[in-house]
Structure formats: structure tokens, C-alpha cells
Amino acid sequence: MSTDSRTPAVSVPPDVPPREEVPGDLRMARRLWPFLLASTISLIPFTVFGMYLVPIAEAANGTVAEIGGLRGLGGLAALVVGFALAPLIDRLPRELVAAGGLLLLGVSAALGAVGNVFALAAFCLLIGASTSILGPSIGAAAADRFASPAAAGRAATLVSATTSMMAMLAAPVLAVPGLLWGWRGNLLAAAAISVLLSLAFFWRGRGRKAPARSGGQRVSYLATYRELARIPGAVPLLVVAMLRTAAFMGYLAYLAAFYDEQFELAPGWFALVWSLSGASFFVGNLFAGRYLALDRNWLGPEKLLVLGLSAALVSVVAFYFSPTLPTTLVLTALMGVSHATVAACVTTLLVRRSGDLRGSALSVNASGMSLGVFLGAALGGVGLGFAGYPGTALAFGTITLIALVFATQVRRPTS
Template sequence: MSIDAKDSAAAPEIEELPGDLRMARALWPVLLASAVGLLPFTVFSTYLVPIAEEAGSSVAAMGGLRGLGGLAALAVGTALAPLIDRVRKEWAAAGGLLALGASAALGAGGELLLLATFCLLAGASTAVLNPALTAAAADRFGSGKAAGRAATLVTATTSMTAMLAAPLVALPALLWGWEGDLLAVTALALPLAAVFLARGRKGGGGGAADGQRPGYLASFKALAAVRGAVPLLLISFLRTAVFMGYLAYLAAYYDDRFELGPGPFSLVWTLSGASFFVSNLFTGRVTNSARSRIGTERLLGIGLLAALVSVVGFYFTHWLPLALAMTSLHAAAHAVVAACAVSLLVRRCGSLRGAALSLNSAGQSLGVFAGAALGGAGLGLAGYPGAAAAFGALVAVALGAALLVSRTGTERDRGRST
């Protein structure tokens, strides 16, 4: 039985959530495309040293090109946010996949100019691809909790891809090198783009009727008027800044405090990735279930509290088992927050969900830069306690935003019941 928006809005209390396997079968192109979208920069980061050697550049300069991709994602994601809901999501995803495939093919050339173009184009394409895929998954299941679950399946697939980066990237590269990895991305992206183009022709329109669509600037105003949307976007930005800033210095911390080299540290990285994936998958299911006994807004606050405790406690830990436990807890807490934020944006923003998810993705791109910069500043000024203070302060601000989200949710629920 399909789920439509009308039935979801009319009786959210009795909405039955389809099984994950059933959703995955319906969304297989979306889930596969979300995995492919993460691969180009995964290849670039994994093989940064040989890529720099091939281009005749330094590792530092080549690593800086990755920042170009983040800036492109921020600019494109923000600029195109109101337009995501004006076209069919499948067509937007197809365009993103075509650009992603082209960028990977250019990057395989190995020259400095081609690699710079690769980073810019890959960043811009993912800024379109990620929100289009997430919104398309949600649209497939209406506007209720099933839509939120479908969206979190996309984010869970992305986190699983990051966790499985070694077999997905390193093993094939033993046969054809990093250039072959990028060409494989092109070979996957182009047929997937054709699938989305075909699905777009069969599906209905991608947004509101022409007479109901707000203008470009009016779309930003309409989104700002959605209760809790702005605090949710702020939480997503702050969460990304904390988590990515923390991860940026994680290897150095374990090496300095526990003398863990790259080999043993890879197990720590796997622990963190697995914790995030399992928690994201589980939270997306629980928070969008009609039988859940805990509200999404409350679970969001719990996740942020756990993130605050774990990130501050981590930097004052001198016992390896406790540090590993904190690493696992911190990743799991961020996964809870990420799943709750996406679920609430999808369920609250309705026809503006594409714009909301685009701004959400752009904010995460900004968060990557902000987190690394603030974490570095904290370390430089006061060592690990400084990093704990910097990241803890960001989570504290996010907790304040979560209170606003909780209040708007309560008001909305009261209004619906009267």
C-alpha cells in the first residue's frame, strides 16, 4: 500500500511505517546514487599523497583544493535552494549525477588544473545531488513520518558508504589505481543519471503549481516562517562543525595520548563510523515510528546532551577503553541529532523540503570549515581543554536552538489537536 501526503496529514497517529527492506526496494536508485555521490572526494582524500605526486604539487596545496569543493558546495547549495522544489527532484538528481560523472572523469586526468576543476565541479554537483536525493526519497512516501524515515535511509546509506570506504575504494585501486576509481565513479554515475531521467518523465511534477510557487527571495522568507526551520538548520550547522572539527584532530589525539599509529587508529575510525551508521539507521526508524514513545524533538535534545558530555569528557580522558567508549558515544550522539534534524525538516517544511535540505547541506559544508578552524584555535590557545571548550560551547548553542525547536513542536501539536 502506498502512502500519500493526504492520509499522512489526516491521521499521523495511526500511520504505519513501511519496512526498511520495502523502502529500500522502492528507493534503490536513490540509495545507490547517495553512495556514489560520496565516492569522488573519498578517493581524493584517501589517495591525496599519490595524487599530489602525479600532479607535481605539494600535499598541502593539493589538500587545499578540497576546500574549493566545500566552498563550491556552500555557494551552489545556498544559491539553488529555492530552485530545488521548482523542478522534478529526479531531474535535479540526474543533473547532479551527470556533473559528478564529468568531474570524476576530469580528475582522472591527474593534472593540477584538471584536479582543481574536479574539486569545484564535484562540490557543486553534490550540493545539488544530496538534497535532491533526500527530497525525492521523502516525496515518494508523502509528508508524514514515512517521508522522514525515507529521508533518513538516504543519510544512513551515506554514512555506511563512508564506513566502507576501504573496500569500496582501496581494494579496487589495487587493480586499476586511484585513476580507475574515479573512472568507475563516472561509469556508475552516467547510467544512474539515465535512470533518474526516465523516472522523472514517468513521475508527476516536482513542486507546487506555478501559481502557488513563491518567488526566489520569497522562498527564503517562506522557509524562515516555518516553525523551527531556522533553529534546525542552525543545529545541523553546529553539529557538523563539532563533529568534523573533532574528527580532524582525532588521529593526532590518539597518537599523542595513547601512542596509536595509523594501523591501530584505523580500528578507532571504524568504531566511530560503525557507531554513527548503526545509530543513524536505528534513530531514523524509531523517531519516525507511529508507536514511538519519545518525541523527535525530545530525542534531538537527548542526542545533543550526549554529544556535549562525550566531546568534553573525551579530551580529559587518559584511559584508552574510556576514550574508545567516548568516541563511540560521540559518533552515536551525532547520528541521533542528524537523523532527528532531517526528519523534522522533511516533516515540517512540506513543499519547501527541497530548499530546506539544500540549505541544510550548504550549512554542513560551512560547518566543516568552521569546526576545523575553531578546533585548531582551541588547541593552539589551551591544548585539549581548549578544544573541549570550543566544541562544548558550540553544542551548548545547539542545545539552546533545540529548546526553540521543542517549543515550536509543542505549539504545533497543540494547534493540531484543537
């Protein structure tokens, strides 16, 4: 394929990693702990918002539906900011970008503690904007710490696995301090930690240079998107990530209601179901990422991507027609594992193939997933409204099937 002579081509590392051994997870974690810590902090403000939605709505003199709907502003902000800033992620030192994201996160958490409608709207907007900056920057920074594509991909998936672990543990971890100082105290604590961590990242990043591009040339803002499109498999991978997120997040949006209606599961018992789903996603993401770092030729990331989506398709359709609680719980776990596997495959392939543009690629990917959150909740609601839970199964099954079709277009490079 020919390229614009004025625009340097993306340096795409070979998809097969060098023979050098990929470090173990504990060794990687010791090296990457600042980025892993930042990934855990990024989830706290929105977790507090979800956990304490009822008292937050009461404090804001609004209904749960009205205040809860403000969260959609965060997805919108993440979509716009993440896509707009994607070409800039690779132009600045990663630590400085992460410092900016953490500072914005702290400001937004402090605003959320104010508790009125306007402050909460600003909180949701700024949280979405900050996470769209923070996630790609720390993922790319972690990958940059290792030379081989296999190790770089594993580092990025280790960050995402830590994020998914925090999604599972955040609620119980925050419950105890919440008894002492309430939801406002949790938000203010998150603000303080974010600002302190931002200063630490700024100190680490000062004096560092932006990641160097191969050939030493810089791609223009708009040309970055053209270069991303030229990365082998990048477009179908980004579509898969968006649709997978739509199917899984849409499914999670109606999970509590489904268990309540079908099995009359009280909120306390449903918390265990939520933990099962989160634990399954964490374990799937952790072990899939580790397996992909080994790069076994007989089942590489392209094949595992298709396998994971096939399992997700079967499980989401079977879930809504499952007759008993035990089988439904098994399908809940299978949904978590299969979607986590797909997420690990997408991250690994993007990091390996995007080379110098991995920060931009991860930023666009995060924006697409933010859009997926909107699509999933909306399409699931349409299906539920027209045909009940069978309609929801049809909606999420169709989304997953389309993702599977795109996944088949992600092929292993021949050279």
C-alpha cells in the same frame, strides 16, 4: 502570524503522523533503491581523494597540505551552489535534478583523474557543487514516495543512513580495485557509474512533473526563503545542523592526530578507530530514524534532539581528557551515535514540517552543514594552537552547547 497576501503560505503537514503503519526498512529500501544507490555513489570521489592523498599530491607535484587544502573549495562550492539553488529544487522533477547532479559528479571525477593541480581544483569545486544538488534532491525524492509525514521522514533518514554507511565502507571497498588500477582507475570507474546512473535518472524523470504545491501556486525565488523562515522551528533546526556538523567534522579532522599523540596509535590501527566511529554513526542514524518513524509521544524528535546534543556535549568534552584507550574508544562510539541521532532528528523534523518546500529546506540545510565543515576545522585549529587539546575541547564543547541552546527552541507544534 500574518503572511504576505501575494505569497501562498507553506503547506505544513501536522507533526504527528497519521495512524497508518510506516513500512519496514527492507520494504522501503526495495522501493527506494535507486536513490540509495545514488547516495552511495556521491561519496566515492572524495573518499578516493582522501584515501590516496599522498600519491595524488605526488602526481600533482604538490605537498599533502597544499593538495589536501583544495578540498575546502568543495565545501565553499557546496555552500554557494546549495544556497543559491535551494528555491529551484522544488520547481523541477526530482529525478531530473538528481540526474544533473550525477552528471556533474561524473565530470568532476573524470577531471580528478587528470591529476594536475588545476584539474584537482576543478574536481574539488565540482564535487562540492554536485553533492549540494544531489543530496537534497534524492532525499526529497525519497520522502515524496510516501504520503504520511512519518514515512516521508523515515525515507529521508534512510537515505542519510545509507550515505553514512558508505562513508564507513567506501575505503575498504575501494582498496581492492585500487590495487588493480590505482586511484585514477577508481575515479574513472566512479565517473562511468555516475554518468550511467545519471542517464537512468534522466530516463525515469522525463515526462514527470515538478512536485505540486498546495493550492497549485508557485512561490517566487526570494519568497521561498521567507516561506522557509516561517516553517515552525526551521531556523533553529538549520542552526543546529550547521553547529552540529562543525563540532563533529572538526572533531574528526583532528581525530587521527589525537590518537597518535595520546596513545601512539599507528595508522593501521587507527583505521579500526575510524571504522568504529563510522559504524557508530551509521547505527545511530539508522535506529534513530526508525524510532522517530514510530513517533512515540513520550520522546518525540524535539526531545530526542535535545537529548542527543546533551550526550554529544558530554562526550566531546570527556573525550579530550580521557586517560585510557578503552574509555576513549567508548567516547568515540558515543560521539558517533549522539551526532547521528541529532542528524536524524533534524532531517525528520525538516521533512515533516516543510511540506511542499522539503527540497528547498534540505538544500539550505546541506549548505549550512558545508559551512559547518569549514567552521569546525578552523575553530578546532584555533583551539589546538592556543591551548592544545584542552583548547580543542573548549572549542567543540562551546559549539555543541550553542547548538543545544538552539535545540531547546524547537518545540512541538500545538496545532
